[in-house]
Structure formats: structure tokens, C-alpha cells
Amino acid sequence: MTNNPLMPINAEVINIIPESNDVKTFQLKPEKPLDHMPGQCAMLSLLGVGEALFSITSPPGRDYLEFSIKRVGKLTEVLHQMEPGQTVGIRGPYGNNFPVERIKGKKLLFIGGGIGLAPLRSLIQYTLDRPGEYPEAKQLIYGARSTDDLIFERDIFNAWPEEKNFEVNLSVDVEAPNWDGFVGFVPQYLEELSPDPQDTVAVTCGPPIMIKFVLQTLEKIGFNPDQIVTTLEYKMKCGIGKCGRCNLDEFYVCKDGPVFYLSDLNQMKSDFI
Amino acid sequence: MCKITEELQQIAAELLKEGKVDLVLGYTKGEQEEQSVPCIVTQPEDASKLIFDEYSEKALSKYLLEESFQDKKVAIVLKGCDQRAFKLMQDESRLGREDVYLIGVECPGMKWGEDLSPFCLHCDYRTPAKEDVDSLLTGADIPEAMQGEPLDHEDSFTDINRLEKMSKEERFEFWKRQLNRCKRCYTCRNACPVCTCRVCVFDRENPDYIDRAKDQMAQHQFYHVIRAFHVSDRCVSCGECARVCPEGIPLHLLNQKLLRELDKFYGEYQAGIDEVPTPLSHANADEPDFFGKEGKA
Amino acid sequence: MKPVIAAKSFEQLLKALHQLSSKYLVVAPTTEDGVEHYRPITQMSEEQKSQVERLSLRNQPPLGSVKPFLFPDSEIYIEFTKKDGKLDVQTPRASVPQIILGAKPCDVVSLELIDKVFLEDPVDGLYQEKRDNTVLIVNQCDEMGANCRCDDFGVQRSTGSADLLMSKDESSGKILLKAQSEKGNILAEELLKEGMEENPVFREPKVPVKEALESEKIQQAMDDFFESPFWEELAMRCIGCATCTFYCPTCHCYDIRDFQRKEQGARYRTWDSCMFPDYTRMAGGHNPRPTRKDRVQNRFYHKLSYFVKNEGALGCVGCGRCGEKCPVGISMDTVLNRIGGEVNDK
Numbered sequence: 067m068t069n070n071p072l073m074p075i076n077a078e079v080i081n082i083i084p085e086s087n088d089v090k091t092f093q094l095k096p097e098k099p100l101d102h103m104p105g106q107c108a109m110l111s112l113l114g115v116g117e118a119l120f121s122i123t124s125p126p127g128r129d130y131l132e133f134s135i136k137r138v139g140k141l142t143e144v145l146h147q148m149e150p151g152q153t154v155g156i157r158g159p160y161g162n163n164f165p166v167e168r169i170k171g172k173k174l175l176f177i178g179g180g181i182g183l184a185p186l187r188s189l190i191q192y193t194l195d196r197p198g199e200y201p202e203a204k205q206l207i208y209g210a211r212s213t214d215d216l217i218f219e220r221d222i223f224n225a226w227p228e229e230k231n232f233e234v235n236l237s238v239d240v241e242a243p244n245w246d247g248f249v250g251f252v253p254q255y256l257e258e259l260s261p262d263p264q265d266t267v268a269v270t271c272g273p274p275i276m277i278k279f280v281l282q283t284l285e286k287i288g289f290n291p292d293q294i295v296t297t298l299e300y301k302m303k304c305g306i307g308k309c310g311r312c313n314l315d316e317f318y319v320c321k322d323g324p325v326f327y328l329s330d331l332n333q334m335k336s337d338f339i
Numbered sequence: 340m341c342k343i344t345e346e347l348q349q350i351a352a353e354l355l356k357e358g359k360v361d362l363v364l365g366y367t368k369g370e371q372e373e374q375s376v377p378c379i380v381t382q383p384e385d386a387s388k389l390i391f392d393e394y395s396e397k398a399l400s401k402y403l404l405e406e407s408f409q410d411k412k413v414a415i416v417l418k419g420c421d422q423r424a425f426k427l428m429q430d431e432s433r434l435g436r437e438d439v440y441l442i443g444v445e446c447p448g449m450k451w452g453e454d455l456s457p458f459c460l461h462c463d464y465r466t467p468a469k470e471d472v473d474s475l476l477t478g479a480d481i482p483e484a485m486q487g488e489p490l491d492h493e494d495s496f497t498d499i500n501r502l503e504k505m506s507k508e509e510r511f512e513f514w515k516r517q518l519n520r521c522k523r524c525y526t527c528r529n530a531c532p533v534c535t536c537r538v539c540v541f542d543r544e545n546p547d548y549i550d551r552a553k554d555q556m557a558q559h560q561f562y563h564v565i566r567a568f569h570v571s572d573r574c575v576s577c578g579e580c581a582r583v584c585p586e587g588i589p590l591h592l593l594n595q596k597l598l599r600e601l602d603k604f605y606g607e608y609q610a611g612i613d614e615v616p617t618p619l620s621h622a623n624a625d626e627p628d629f630f631g632k633e634g635k636a
Numbered sequence: 637m638k639p640v641i642a643a644k645s646f647e648q649l650l651k652a653l654h655q656l657s658s659k660y661l662v663v664a665p666t667t668e669d670g671v672e673h674y675r676p677i678t679q680m681s682e683e684q685k686s687q688v689e690r691l692s693l694r695n696q697p698p699l700g701s702v703k704p705f706l707f708p709d710s711e712i713y714i715e716f717t718k719k720d721g722k723l724d725v726q727t728p729r730a731s732v733p734q735i736i737l738g739a740k741p742c743d744v745v746s747l748e749l750i751d752k753v754f755l756e757d758p759v760d761g762l763y764q765e766k767r768d769n770t771v772l773i774v775n776q777c778d779e780m781g782a783n784c785r786c787d788d789f790g791v792q793r794s795t796g797s798a799d800l801l802m803s804k805d806e807s808s809g810k811i812l813l814k815a816q817s818e819k820g821n822i823l824a825e826e827l828l829k830e831g832m833e834e835n836p837v838f839r840e841p842k843v844p845v846k847e848a849l850e851s852e853k854i855q856q857a858m859d860d861f862f863e864s865p866f867w868e869e870l871a872m873r874c875i876g877c878a879t880c881t882f883y884c885p886t887c888h889c890y891d892i893r894d895f896q897r898k899e900q901g902a903r904y905r906t907w908d909s910c911m912f913p914d915y916t917r918m919a920g921g922h923n924p925r926p927t928r929k930d931r932v933q934n935r936f937y938h939k940l941s942y943f944v945k946n947e948g949a950l951g952c953v954g955c956g957r958c959g960e961k962c963p964v965g966i967s968m969d970t971v972l973n974r975i976g977g978e979v980n981d982k
Contacts, residue, residue: 069761070713072892072905073727113716113723113903114896118919139544139919274922301918303892303908306758310889311908311915313934314924316942335862336934339924369965371783376965377873397964406927407872520671522709522907526877530963542914551893551906553709583963585699585879587671 071306074111074155079148080130085217086210088137089181090146091123093130096156102126104166104188105297105325108133108158109305116141119302119320121185122159125192131156134184134217160305161324164189164269165295170199172267176206177280179252179272183208183217185297185324186271190221194229202231205261209237209252213245235259253279256287263288269295274339281328291329298324298338314338342478343444344390347416350442350474352386354414360440364402365416366395373450377402391416391476396449396456398532398579400425403434414440420458420577422467423611424532427573430615433535443472447479451582455482457498458578458591461490464612499595514560520586521559527580527590528566533573533610540565567593572601572617573610641824642835643811646689646804652830653677653735659826660771663705664737665691665698672698674705674736692738693804696781697955701885702736702743706766707750709882713762714903718896735771735823737802742784742955744774744798745791746885752947753888762905771819774798776841783956785968790848791953800824803839814838849972855944857975858937866974871929873964878909880958880966881935886951889915910935936971 081093100108102122110133111117118141124132137146145154166189174193178186186206193200206226210216216236227234237248237255248255252272261268268289270280277296284294300312300319307321315334317323331338351363367378367388375394380386398421402408417425422443428434445466448459459465465485469475502510525541528534541549541562550558567590574594581591601608604627605618643649653662654677663674666684672691675684691698715726751767754760774795777786786792795801799820800813812835815824828834881887891908895901908915911931917923925931943951952968959967 069759069764070727071758071760072713072762111894111903113714113725114718114894114901116894117892117903142919273920299918299922300924301916303890308753308760308888309891309905309908310910310938313938313942315937316945335859336930337924370959370967370969371965374965379869379872402872405872407868407929517669520668520673522878522882524878524882524909525912526875526879526963529875529877542912544914544917544919550895551891551908552895552904553906555710579963583877583879585671585883585961587669 072157072304074109074117074157076153077110077131077156079150079152079154081150082148085134085219086215088146089134089215089217090137091132091134091217092145092148092154093124093132094154094156095130100131100156100159102131102159103163104192105164105185106159106161107185107305107320107324108156108160110135110141110145111155111157112141112144113155115144117155117303118142119160119305121188121297121324123184123187125188125195127195134181134187136181158305160320162322164192164325165327166192169267169269169295171202171265173202173262173265174200174204175261175266175268176204176208177252177256177268177270177272177284178206178208179276179280180210180215181217182270182272182276183222184271186269187218187221189269190226194226194232197230202265203233204229204231205233205235207235207237207252207256207259209239209248209255211239213238213242251279252276253283256280256283260287263290263293267293267295271297274299278339284328291332292327294328296326296328296331298326300324340390341392341480343476344392346476347389347391347442347444348386350476351380351389351414352383354440355381355383355386359412360414361411363389363414363416363442364399364408365389365442366391366397366399369394389416391444391479393447393450393482396579396582398424398530398577400428401532401535403439404428404535412438412440414442416442416444417467417472418444418446419462419464419466420446420575421532422471423464423575423609424577426471426611427533427575427615428535430611431535441467441472441474443467443469443475445475445477445479445481447481448485449578451578455484456578456582458576460484461494462576463489464609498589498592499599502592502596515556517586517588518559518563519556521563521588522553522586523559523562524585526583526585530579530583531570532577532579533570533575534566536569540569563590563593567597570594571597572608572619574598575611639821639824640812640814640835640838641827641832642805642813643827643832645809646692646811648831649737649811649813649827650677650685650688652827652832653737655830656735656826659733661732661734662737663702663734664688667691671700673700674698674702674738677737688738692802693775694781695777695779696784697740697742697885697957699883699957699961701746701883701955701957702739702772703746703750703885705734705736706747706770707754707763707888707890710904710906711762712902712904716901717899718901719899731766731769733769733771734766735773737773739772739774739798740955741774741776741795741798742786742789742791742953743885744772744795745789746953746955747772748797749886749943749947749949749951749953750888751797752949771799771823772797773800773802773813773823775802776843778842781956783960783967785954785956787844787846787954788849788972789950789952789954792843792846801838803841805839810835812838849950851944851948851950854950854972854975855941858941861975862933862937864974867933868929870966870970871927871932874911874928874932874966875964876911876913876928876931877963878911879961879963881909881911882907883957883961885955885957886939886953910938939968940971940975 077094077096083091120133303309307318312319366375369376449456666687754763799817890905939951
């Protein structure tokens with residue numbers, strides 16, 4: 067039997083949670099456990115339809131893996147029509163993870179946009195699960211296009227604001243009835259809030275254009291590049307640094323990423339966004 | 340140095356010196372023997388790099404559609420077939436005539452290995468018309484084979500005659516062997532000066548109509564037949580598709596065959612010389628109806 | 637033991653290999669409609685067989701490299717049928733042992749470069765299986781072909797993972813084979829049984845010694861050259877086709893796709909090219925390498941800088957195929973001559 071790292075194993079869909087118009091969270095139970103860390107990804111596939119890389123949105127230590135998936139293409143369209151009890155292919159986990167050691171003892175600022183909250187959620191929950199290791203103040207600035215596009219409502223409106231020492235700030239791009247949060251783009255909200263960079267690490271994830279402006283704003287309000295962590299989303303096929311496409315300079319985002327410090331990204335010769 | 344090259348260098352240097360253009364797009368000597376390659380000159384002192392000879396085969400006109408040529412004043416060297424492609428793009432409103440300085444050149448016929456290109460042998464539009472260009476450079480050293488009347492349509496299509504004589508099965512075998520080597524590198528498409536769609540049907544995201552597999556005969560056939568039909572009445576007979584194919588697939592035969600059939604049904608039409616619309620981009624009530632009950636008209 | 641065996645003529649060698657074709661797939665270089673490729677000898681016409689000796693012993697690689705026999709241009713790894721809601725999955729059968737006759741040192745080294753990527757953990761089993769199953773009969777070139785730059789890349793003398801070396805003794809017309817691996821020894825034994833004979837000596841090729849380019853120096857020069865306007869000029873000339881990448885023996889990029897018609901389907905991997913815009917364009921439309929300049933630069937930097945940093949070697953063997961087939965005459969030299977400071981004003 068050929069040892070083929072591209073070969074998926076089966077995972078059962080045990081639950082599907084609708085998050086917004088075009089995002090659903092899938093709880094999967096792989097036939098063999100995949101031990102992951104926050105920030106890592108896995109390849110999900112359906113035979114005859116295709117395969118794509120998604121970040122794992124659940125923290126380690128659950129008996130399922132969660133993926134929050136936006137309907138954007140052929141595979142995600144079919145995934146959205148699935149029902150609990152059906153099977154998908156899975157392989158992974160792939161990539162590096164958020165620097166859970168290096169951020170110990172720091173205040174944590176999470177900045178997310180749209181579906182970009184998915185990988186952050188794994189880290190947020192990981193730190194909340196370990197209050198002894200991550201006792202410092204936490205803050206989330208999260209925005210989406212509209213109130214309909216905010217995901218993980220049970221977390222952002224209920225669970226997280228109730229946590230001790232965790233400030234949750236929400237924004238939407240356009241006005242909506244009964245919305246008392248910020249209206250505007252995430253980088254604007256970040257600038258308005260201007261969190262104190264002292265002893266803080268900022269972790270951001272979202273659409274490329276948002277990341278670009280969030281990084282600029284963070285530097286403007288006093289964060290150093292080695293206090294800023296982001297994840298990159300590149301097109302990936304193999305997930306193991308061989309098929310070639312996701313390289314940024316000599317690094318493969320699927321293998322050496324997707325998590326990078328801005329101080330490392332600034333060393334790259336190629337544009338990373 | 341031949342007369343055209345000499346004059347070309349002078350004109351290019353002047354245009355750049357006077358600031359009339361930002362760059363001159365022409366040819367220069369390549370790294371290999373008997374090779375001329377596209378060349379972009381932006382400084383008057385570099386105009387001496389430009390040459391024009393019987394290896395200046397690459398069609399240049401399509402470069403004008405590329406992103407990096409936008410918002411620049413460009414002077415471009417055009418042989419007859421390339422000027423036809425330019426004219427077609429102009430007629431199809433893909434680019435404006437006033438934005439470009441055209442340097443027409445008399446073409447001595449391009450080399451295919453030792454021989455002259457069969458396309459050049461039957462070409463009767465080697466040199467762009469004076470009124471279609473801003474400068475016209477003549478005085479090329481015309482080989483004997485091209486000095487008389489060009490070979491007529493029929494004589495230059497020798498390969499097609501051979502194909503038409505084959506049985507259906509033989510013809511299928513012929514194309515099967517040829518197209519089996521295709522890797523879909525899309526060199527033919529990218530080099531073709533009239534393949535100018537903004538987004539090619541074969542570049543769309545996850546199309547259901549074509550597969551990515553490189554070993555699927557049916558997919559290669561599909562690609563080449565679709566491309567041949569898309570190009571058919573717009574082909575300017577430059578021969579680039581066949582020249583650039585790394586697998587030596589005689590792709591021009593598909594185009595020639597279609598041109599011949601179109602000539603039969605709609606009368607002779609030469610893209611980039613005759614007025615648009617091209618035969619297949621409009622329909623007249625009295626045209627033959629191939630799909631009607633009577634079959635072929 | 638390094639046995640040397642001899643066939644009286646190339647014809648006898650081909651005949652002996654033919655005898656082994658129930659056990660091995662034997663491929664050799666030939667021409668098809670004038671285009672040079674490796675093809676199974678059992679599928680060759682007599683006319684094609686007559687080309688094999690010339691192309692096997694020639695000082696220049698054929699257009700098609702040996703790569704497709706180890707890393708096929710398309711390779712199915714899951715087959716399935718979906719019937720009445722039931723999914724039945726099969727993996728295709730294992731590869732068969734194969735002999736590649738007349739491989740060139742540049743192609744052998746290019747496989748060694750692909751090894752660095754595919755055989756590094758996690759090992760690409762699809763490739764490894766074929767690599768283990770392949771016996772390479774390599775002829776060392778005496779001279780370089782017109783477009784060859786192998787001496788610059790230190791390749792001409794290198795036959796590291798060749799299983800058997802091959803050369804022709806011009807005076808006797810004998811074809812000599814020298815085994816230099818276990819697989820080579822086994823094949824030599826088998827060929828002895830098919831009528832080849834032991835021979836006291838092997839004819840070593842005339843290999844000129846020329847200093848190869850220093851990979852770290854090239855990498856440094858490339859890195860210093862990143863911001864040069866040269867890349868924009870080069871990108872303006874490039875027409876964005878995939879010829880350079882599809883004929884490169886070291887390119888190993890692939891795509892993974894699914895296919896389904898009615899009840900049957902497959903998942904396969906297939907060559908992809910970094911020159912195509914959709915290679916990096918994501919479903920949402922974002923593209924980290926949106927311009928042709930980004931893509932042209934990435935191709936050359938991958939070969940001449942990133943590969944050095946990741947794998948400790950230049951990602952090019954100087955076979956010259958890309959430059960020979962590029963419709964606008966762009967070659968490795970086009971870049972190497974510039975970064976060397978020596979401007980190619982020919």
C-alpha cells in the first residue's frame with residue numbers, strides 16, 4: 067500500500083450550525099483523531115467535487131473538530147447542502163500554529179474581520195480554557211459587513227463578554243436597526259479604540275484588504291512588528307509544502323505558516339498581501 | 340545592416356528623443372543563432388538594439404493589450420499579418436489607433452527552419468498599407484521564392500489537401516497522435532495575435548466544461564477545436580500557433596481548414612483587411628443554414 | 637563489485653531489453669512527428685526504434701525529459717463509483733518496474749533535485765514508489781549540446797543516482813554498461829542471461845572539468861537583484877504560457893482536482909504552472925501574485941534563490957529546454973547574464 071500523504075481519511079459530520087447567510091460551522095468527527103493546535107488547518111474534501119484548506123476553529127481538546135465555512139465556490143456550495151450523518155474527507159492538521167508560548171503573560175488583542183474570526187476563535191478559546199497561563203486582559207475587535215454576517219453569535223454576544231477580563235468590541239460596515247455597536251471598518255474602529263500596546267500582542271485575521279489596513283493602524287498606534295501576529299490565506303493544494311503554489315519568498319504558507327509575526331513578514335522581498 | 344533595420348533605429352531614436360513615445364516595441368537579436376526576440380526600448384541610445392530580419396516572427400500587436408503597456412505611448416513594429424491583427428483589435432474596439440505609433444515594415448517572409456514559412460509563401464499582404472501606418476519601412480531583401488505572385492490559396496494549403504484525402508478513420512488517427520502530445524501549456528493561445536478575449540473560457544474558475552488533466556485526449560481535442568472555432572474567421576494566417584507549439588502540432592491546419600470552409604460558404608474574407616463584421620459575428624437572412632432540415636446548403 | 641557488461645551492438649542491447657519487457661516497462665528516447673520524447677519500446681514503430689541509438693548516445697537531452705515516468709503529467713490516486721447512495725473507493729494499482737534507457741546526466745540530477753522535495757518528510761509515496769521501481773541507464777555526454785549549460789550547474793560529471801552507466805566503444809561498436817547500484821547489478825545479471833557478455837573495461841567519457849556556478853553566490857546575487865527594473869522588462873516580454881515550466885525537468889508543481897461523470901469519478905494530481913494567473917488566485921478573487929512580473933520573478937527566484945535556501949542547491953540543471961522552447965527567447969542565461977553583472981548586449 068503506497069504511503070500517500072494526499073490520501074484523506076473519513077470524518078462524520080456530527081452537527082451543522084448556521085452562522086450567517088453564507089457561513090455554517092461544521093462539527094466533524096474524524097475516524098482517527100487529528101491533534102491540532104490553534105491556527106492550524108486541515109484539508110476537507112468531497113470525492114468528485116474537490117478539496118480545500120480550512121482553518122480549524124475549535125480549540126484543541128474537544129472530541130470533534132469545528133470548521134466555519136463560507137460559501138464561495140464549488141466545494142463550499144456542496145458542503146453547505148450537507149446534513150449531519152454524512153461523511154467528508156479530511157487530512158491534516160497542517161501548518162504552524164499561533165505562538166501560544168511566546169504570548170504567555172501578555173495582554174492579548176484579537177482583531178478579526180468576517181470569516182477571519184474562525185482561526186482566532188480557536189486561539190481565543192484555547193486561552194480562555196487556560197486562565198492560569200493566560201491571565202492578562204483580553205480584547206476582541208471584530209467586524210463584519212452587516213449584522214447578518216457576524217459569526218459565532220453565541221460567543222461574541224454571550225459567552226465571551228461574560229468572561230472575566232475580556233472586552234468584546236463589535237462593528238459592522240453599514241448602519242443597521244437596533245445596532246448599538248460601531249459602524250465602519252475594523253481598522254477605523256481599531257484606531258478609535260487605540261488599545262495600549264504596552265505588553266500586548268495583537269493577533270489579526272480577516273480579508274487581505276482588512277489585514278493590510280489593520281497592520282498599518284497597529285503600527286500607527288504604537289505596536290511594534292514583533293507584537294503583531296497575523297495569518298495568511300493563500301491558495302493551497304497539497305498542504306505539505308510540495309505542490310509549490312503558496313510560497314512567499316522561500317517559505318510555504320501551508321507548512322511554514324499560516325501564522326507569521328509582522329516582523330518576519332517585513333523581511334520578505336515579495337509582497338505578502 | 341539592412342536598410343529597414345537602419346531606418347528603424349533612426350525612427351525609434353527620434354521618437355524617443357522627441358518624447359513622442361515612451362517605448363518602442365520591436366525585435367532584437369536573441370541568445371540563440373537565427374533567433375530574433377521581442378524587445379522594448381525606452382532610451383534613444385538603446386535604439387541600436389532594434390533589428391528587423393527574417394527571424395522576427397513573433398506577432399507583437401497583442402502585447403498592446405497587456406496591463407504593463409497601458410497608459411504608455413507606444414511605437415510598435417508591425418509586419419503585414421501583425422498589422423492585420425492590430426486592425427482587427429482596433430475594429431473590435433479593443434484599442435485606439437491614436438494611442439499608438441505604427442511602424443510598418445515590409446516583410447521578407449519568415450523562416451521555418453531552413454525553409455520559408457508556408458504562410459509567408461501565400462501571403463499577399465506582406466507589407467501594411469501606407470495609409471494604415473505612421474511610418475512605412477521598405478526595401479527588405481526579398482527571397483526569390485517570394486518575389487513573384489504569392490502562391491494561391493489552393494496551392495499553399497497542401498497539407499490540408501492531404502488531410503482531406505484521408506479517410507475519416509485515418510484523419511482521426513492523425514489528430515489523435517498529434518493532440519496526444521498536447522500538455523495544454525496554452526502557448527498557442529497566448530502567442531495568437533487574435534486570441535484576445537478578456538477572460539479566456541479555459542481560464543475561468545472551475546469550469547465544468549473542461550478538466551485540468553494533462554493526459555486526457557478528449558480534453559485536448561476540446562480545447563483545440565474550441566479555440567480553432569473562436570479564432571476561425573479572425574485568423575490572420577501568421578502561423579504563430581504552429582511555430583510556438585513545443586510539441587510541433589500542426590495547429591495551423593485547423594485554422595486553414597476553417598478558413599477554406601468559410602471562404603466556400605461566405606465568400607473570401609480576410610480578417611484585418613476586409614471590413615468588420617467578420618463572417619461569423621453576424622448573420623444574413625440568405626445565408627446557408629447548416630443546422631436546418633436540409634443539412635448543408 | 638562493479639561489473640561491466642557489453643552488447644555487441646546497440647541493436648543487441650535493445651533486443652535484450654525487449655526480452656525483459658514482460659517484467660519491466662522499457663522506455664527510450666525516440667521521435668514522434670519530429671518531436672523527441674521517451675516512449676515505451678514496445679509501442680515503437682521500426683522507424684522509431686531506429687532513432688533510439690542516436691538519441692540515447694547523443695550529447696543533448698531530448699525535448700521531453702524522463703520526469704513524466706516518475707511524476708506523470710496526470711496521476712489518479714483515488715477512483716470511485718457512487719451508486720444508489722453507496723460510495724465505493726479504490727486506489728489505483730501500484731506502478732510497475734521500469735527501465736529508462738538513454739537518460740541524460742541532467743535529467744538524473746533533476747530527479748535528485750525533485751527527491752529533495754518529494755522524498756522529504758512527509759514522503760510523497762506516489763513518487764517514491766516509482767523512483768524505487770525505476771532503473772536508470774545513463775549515458776554521460778562527451779560534449780555539450782547547443783543549448784546545454786550543464787557545466788555551469790555542475791551536472792555533466794554527475795551521475796550519482798544512475799543505476800547503470802552506458803557508453804559506446806567506437807572502435808568495436810560495443811555498447812558498454814557499468815552497474816553502480818543494487819538495481820543496476822540485478823539488471824546487469826538479467827542482461828547477461830539475455831546474451832550480453834562481461835567486459836573487462838568500461839570506456840570513461842571525456843568529461844571536461846569546468847568550475848560550476850556557486851549556488852550561494854547566485855542566490856546572493858539574485859537576492860540583491862530583486863528590486864531591479866529588469867524584472868518588469870522581462871515580464872513585458874514574457875507571454876505567460878507554461879512552456880518553460882512544462883518542459884523543465886526540475887519543476888514539480890502540481891494541482892489536485894476531482895472529476896466525476898455520472899457514477900464514476902477520480903481524484904488526480906496534474907502538473908500546474910506558476911506562470912498561470914489562476915495558480916495562486918483564490919476562490920474569492922484575491923491573488924498574492926497578481927501581475928506577470930510577480931510570476932516571472934517567482935519562477936526564477938524559485939530556481940535560483942529559494943531552492944538554494946531550502947534545499948542547498950540550484951533548482952536548475954542547465955538542460956536548456958526552457959530557453960530553447962520559449963516562444964520569445966527567454967532562457968536561464970537571460971537572467972544569469974544580468975545578475976553576473978555582465979550585460980548581454982548581443
